[in-house]
Amino acid sequence: MFKKILIANRGEIAVRIIRACRELGVSTVAVYSDADRRSLHVALADEAYHIGGSAPGESYLKKENIIDAALKSGAEAIHPGFGFLSENEAFAEMCEKAGIVFIGPSPEAIRLMGDKITARKIAFDAKVPLVPGSEGAVSDVEASVVANGIGYPLMIKASAGGGGKGMRLVRSKDDFESALRMARSEARSAFGDDSVYVERFVEQPRHIEIQLIADSYGNTLHLFERECSIQRRHQKVIEEAPSGFISAKTRKKMGEVAIKIAKAVKYSGAGTIEFIMDQKQNFYFLEMNTRVQVEHPVTEMITGFDIVKWMIRIAAGEKLPFKQGDIEMNGHAVECRVYAENPATNFMPSPGTIEYLSTPSGPGIRDDSAIYNGCEITSFYDPMLSKLIVWADTREAAIDKMASALREYIVLGVKTNIGFLRRVMADEEFRKCKIDTGYIERHPELINPEARDMKPALIAAAIAMENSTGSGPQSQTAAASNWKLFARRSGVTRSPLA
Amino acid sequence: MTYTFKLNEQIYKITLEENEGQIEVEIDGEKLPVxxxxxxxxxxxxxxxxxxxxxxxxxxxxxxxxxxxxDLYDLESISEREQKKSSLAASGVQEIKAPMPSRVVKVLKSEGDEVSRDEGVVVIEAMKMESELKSPIAGKVRNVMAKEGDAIEAGTVLMVVVSDTPPASE
Structure with missing residues (x-):
């Protein structure tokens, strides 16, 4: 095992990794930007090194500065967390050259899976299902042949595309020709390139992914799936494990397919294969994330498997002592990402200072967080404040537990999505698992609920005014205790609670 | 004591008073023990x-x-005098301000353009995300201060919109 590890990240994931290291008896090195001097990961680590300015490009993305800090501190390995340099092949190579272990897969595996076209080819060769479509750009004649082959509904997409331009949804054969013409002309005017490709349209897609863990001796296991269909701006907000939708047969098939992809690139460490799935449980390869995932805790909760610790052990050369058959899942876990954002203004980030914080606790409740009273949420980084995770024996019970836990979550100073999350937990469709990636857009009432009775809020504001002006009625100030009076008289102590 | 608050562009009056050892609130003409x-x-x-x-x-x-x-609600405590002033401002001239340090990505309206209520007027980017700032009132764009690419501080006035209905005389 390593003696010392540098964590090249910040926020809750840095805290998560520091805790895993401590439990393994490994000492920890934090790195921080100007804006993060007061951040929790700095306080919790054994050593801390300043690596530059607040903007990620001046610090957490500065490869040389991080390698320097590792060398200076004598860290033998670097855990990149997620985001920042976690899927950066050049950084993994630099670590190797500097004689530092990069806790993750090989630079080669990162490169292969990081390039969408290469990744798609690897999946294709491994006979992993892909969204049926034309391989690359097509002529008008080819397009209609491919279209007949894959069937309707289908999508025509601009090869140079993005932002929905040059994209056409075609529901029947009769509309194909005119849609193709329009997509081409739109693509030409938007990108100066009218090449298009054709793909099956997956209606009401679900996002389901398989967690993998592989050691360096060819043992590759899957830890079942996570469903992450509740998304806004193509970003996950609520995740759960297992999926409440798929059959045991589909689960087994997805796991096997995911392992095939990992083996094709000699993958080691933790990784995730993402799929989209239609409402008939047909699934298609989307991409592979070659790092620990934000939502890894839900898998940990149902398997009892500590993913972050095993990433470290595997990087240190340990062998997985389990076989696929040893991994069992038990119960159901749900994760809610608590963001500093305002759902009412299209989930706009809401930076500021945390003026008050109270977090839930109780059996089966886990709050992976890096915030505290008085901490600053800056606009330099992702606005995720924490991940609230719960476990219970069934999906229904887990949702009830999450709803209850969210009632105890109080944040002042920045706007959060807590109210929104509470409304999702109470929503009939969510509870019945009728979800897909369009769920949030379909439910504006969860964002802007009907007018509610604002009396309690107004009364609380009046009470706070009354208290701050000191004109509060006598009966409302707690009677001074004899202990306090004694302390005041003797003038020697000051109660921290006074 | 009577307090006046503005919440969601509405004015509320609340009185807190002690009556024989009991605290009572009066809100919307209703009296409640608290x-x-x-x-x-x-x-x-x-x-x-x-x-x-x-x-x-x-x-x-x-x-x-x-x-x-x-949910988090933003209230403003206002005095009688401010109450009159703010109700004029709410319906008359509205400044579109940057809610946080950010960068102007796109200015969607020019001076003289008509805007409807809740129509997007400026796109800004912060924390890796783009957001659209909306006009809280219907009217005409009087001034445009924002320029695409500008780095802006929280509170920077980006645009001024003037209401097309005469301010209510309250």
Whole structure:
């Protein structure tokens, strides 16, 4: 095992990794930007090194500065967390050259899976299902042949595309020709390139992914799936494990397919294969994330498997002592990402200072967080404040537990999505698992609920005014205790609670 | 004491008074007995008609944030004099301000353009995300200060919109 590890990240994931290291008896090195001097990961680590300015490009993305800090501190390995340099092949190579272990897969595996076209080819060769479509750009004649082959509904997409331009949804054969013409002309005017490709349209897609863990001796296991269909701006907000939708047969098939992809690139460490799935449980390869995932805790909760610790052990050369058959899942876990954002203004980030914080606790409740009273949420980084995770024996019970836990979550100073999350937990469709990636857009009432009775809020504001002006009625100030009076008289102590 | 608050562009009046050892609130002409304790800074336990409520309140000057039932509300405490002034401003001239340090991605309206209520006028980017700022009122764009690519501080006025309906004379 390593003696010392540098964590090249910040926020809750840095805290998560520091805790895993401590439990393994490994000492920890934090790195921080100007804006993060007061951040929790700095306080919790054994050593801390300043690596530059607040903007990620001046610090957490500065490869040389991080390698320097590792060398200076004598860290033998670097855990990149997620985001920042976690899927950066050049950084993994630099670590190797500097004689530092990069806790993750090989630079080669990162490169292969990081390039969408290469990744798609690897999946294709491994006979992993892909969204049926034309391989690359097509002529008008080819397009209609491919279209007949894959069937309707289908999508025509601009090869140079993005932002929905040059994209056409075609529901029947009769509309194909005119849609193709329009997509081409739109693509030409938007990108100066009218090449298009054709793909099956997956209606009401679900996002389901398989967690993998592989050691360096060819043992590759899957830890079942996570469903992450509740998304806004193509970003996950609520995740759960297992999926409440798929059959045991589909689960087994997805796991096997995911392992095939990992083996094709000699993958080691933790990784995730993402799929989209239609409402008939047909699934298609989307991409592979070659790092620990934000939502890894839900898998940990149902398997009892500590993913972050095993990433470290595997990087240190340990062998997985389990076989696929040893991994069992038990119960159901749900994760809610608590963001500093305002759902009412299209989930706009809401930076500021945390003026008050109270977090839930109780059996089966886990709050992976890096915030505290008085901490600053800056606009330099992702606005995720924490991940609230719960476990219970069934999906229904887990949702009830999450709803209850969210009632105890109080944040002042920045706007959060807590109210929104509470409304999702109470929503009939969510509870019945009728979800897909369009769920949030379909439910504006969860964002802007009907007018509610604002009396309690107004009364609380009046009470706070009354208290701050000191004109509060006598009966409302707690009677001074004899202990306090004694302390005041003797003038020697000051109660921290006074 | 009577307090006046603005919440969601509406004005509310609340009176708190002690009556024979009981605290009473009067709101919207309704009188309710209330029992409250400060639990710690910014947190109150309020018992209202038998209902136990835990409400977070953070006060900074005239601005008051209330965290109630999962959502954060922005209230403003206003005096009688300010009340008249602010109701004029609310319906007359509206400044579109940057809510946070950010960068201007796109200016969607030019001077003289008509805008409808809740129409997007400026796109800004912060924390890796683009957001559209909307006009809170219908009217005409009087000034455009924002330029695409500008780095802006929180509170920077990006655009001024003038209402096309005459301000209500309250």
């Amino acid at each position: 029992d409250y304790r400060k639990i710690e800074d910014n947190l109150y336990s309020i018992i209202l008609g038998g209902q136990s409520l835990t409400i977070g309140v953070f006060k900074k000057g005239k601005k008051i944030q209330v965290f109630f039932d999962g």
